[in-house]
Amino acid sequence: MIRLVYVSLATKPLEEKELLQLLGTCRSNNTEQGITGQMIYTEGTFMQVLEGPQAAVDATFARIKKDTRHHNITLIERVNIDERQFSEWSMGFKSLTREQMQDIEGFNYHLEDDVKGKAGPYANQLFVSELMKFVKNQYVSEMSREVLTLKRNDKSLMGYLNNMVRYIVMALAVLMAFVVLCGVVLIAIELYATLRDSPQTLLSISGITSTFASFLAVLIAIDIFINISLYVRQHVIAVRLVVATALMAVARKIIVLDFAGIEPIQVLAMAAIVAALGFSYYFLSRLKSDQVVEHD
Structure with a gap:
C-alpha cells in the first residue's frame, strides 16, 4: 500500500458545480479501486493525496495526469505505508479561498507567491502534508461539535x-x-x-x-x-x-x-x-x- 501526494494548477478557474462533479467522479472511481484520500482546491491549485494498493494508486495517478482540466502536475510524495491517514473518506474535499488560507495559523506566509504561474509553496512536501492533516482534523473536530450540539438540543x-x-x-x-x-x-x-x-x-x-x-x-x-x-x-x-x-x-x-x-x-x-x-x-x-x- 502506498500514499501519493501531488499538486497541480487548474487550466481555468472551476465553478462549484464543476468541482462537485469532479468530486463525485473521484469518489466513485476511488471506491471501486479501494483508494482513499483528500483533495484541497484553493485559488486554482489542486492538492490531492491518494492512499491504497500500489497498482490502483499508480493507475489512478496516470489517469489524472492525462486530465486536461489541470497542468503543471508535480509529484510531491510517493511512499509505502502500513496505515492510511484518510481511511474514512473515498475522497475528502475542501475548497479554500485565499482569505481562508490566510486565516489558518502557520500557513498564511506561504501565500505571498502567486500560485497561478507556478506550484510555489504548494510544492513543498511538508507544507502540503501539514495542510492536509489540518483540514482533516478541523473537519472531524467541527463535525464532532455539530453532532454533539444537535443531540443535546434535540427536543424530540x-x-x-x-x-x-x-x-x-x-x-x-x-x-x-x-x-x-x-x-x-x-x-x-x-x-x-x-x-x-x-x-x-x-x-x-x-x-x-x-x-x-x-x-x-x-x-x-x-x-x-x-x-x-x-x-x-x-x-x-x-x-x-x-x-x-x-x-x-x-x-x-x-x-x-x-x-x-x-x-x-x-x-x-x-x-x-x-x-x-x-x-x-x-x-x-x-x-x-x-x-x-x-x-x-
Missing part, C-alpha cells in the same frame, strides 16, 4: 431518550470505575495476607493461577470501563476492544478451570471459541489499518 422523544441513555452510560462508567478500584484493593489485601501468612503459596501453581486470574478480572473491568467511556465521549462502540475483552474473559475462565472434571468435547468447544475470537480480533486489527477493501 428520541432526543430525550438519547440523553437519558447518555446519563445511564455515565452512571455505569462511575460504577465500573468503583468496581475497578475495589478489585485493585482486594488484590492488594489478598497479596498482603498471603505474603504475611504463607509467602511460599505464591510460588505454587495454584497460587500463581489464582493471582493471575485476579489480575485478569481487574483488566477485564478496565476494558469494560474504556468501552463505556468511549461511548460517552465519542458515541461509538469499539468493536475490537469488545472482542479483546471477550477473549480475555474466556482465557481467564480457562486458566482457573479444573480440567479433571470436564469432557474432551468441552475442551474442544473452548478451543474453538478462543480460535474464533482470536481470528475476529486479527481481522478487526487488519481492518483498522486498511479499512477499505483492496482490489488487485
Whole structure:
C-alpha cells in the first residue's frame, strides 16, 4: 500500500458545480479501486493525496495526469505505508479561498507567491502534508461539535431518550470505575495476607493461577470501563476492544478451570471459541489499518 501526494494548477478557474462533479467522479472511481484520500482546491491549485494498493494508486495517478482540466502536475510524495491517514473518506474535499488560507495559523506566509504561474509553496512536501492533516482534523473536530450540539438540543422523544441513555452510560462508567478500584484493593489485601501468612503459596501453581486470574478480572473491568467511556465521549462502540475483552474473559475462565472434571468435547468447544475470537480480533486489527477493501 502506498500514499501519493501531488499538486497541480487548474487550466481555468472551476465553478462549484464543476468541482462537485469532479468530486463525485473521484469518489466513485476511488471506491471501486479501494483508494482513499483528500483533495484541497484553493485559488486554482489542486492538492490531492491518494492512499491504497500500489497498482490502483499508480493507475489512478496516470489517469489524472492525462486530465486536461489541470497542468503543471508535480509529484510531491510517493511512499509505502502500513496505515492510511484518510481511511474514512473515498475522497475528502475542501475548497479554500485565499482569505481562508490566510486565516489558518502557520500557513498564511506561504501565500505571498502567486500560485497561478507556478506550484510555489504548494510544492513543498511538508507544507502540503501539514495542510492536509489540518483540514482533516478541523473537519472531524467541527463535525464532532455539530453532532454533539444537535443531540443535546434535540427536543424530540428520541432526543430525550438519547440523553437519558447518555446519563445511564455515565452512571455505569462511575460504577465500573468503583468496581475497578475495589478489585485493585482486594488484590492488594489478598497479596498482603498471603505474603504475611504463607509467602511460599505464591510460588505454587495454584497460587500463581489464582493471582493471575485476579489480575485478569481487574483488566477485564478496565476494558469494560474504556468501552463505556468511549461511548460517552465519542458515541461509538469499539468493536475490537469488545472482542479483546471477550477473549480475555474466556482465557481467564480457562486458566482457573479444573480440567479433571470436564469432557474432551468441552475442551474442544473452548478451543474453538478462543480460535474464533482470536481470528475476529486479527481481522478487526487488519481492518483498522486498511479499512477499505483492496482490489488487485
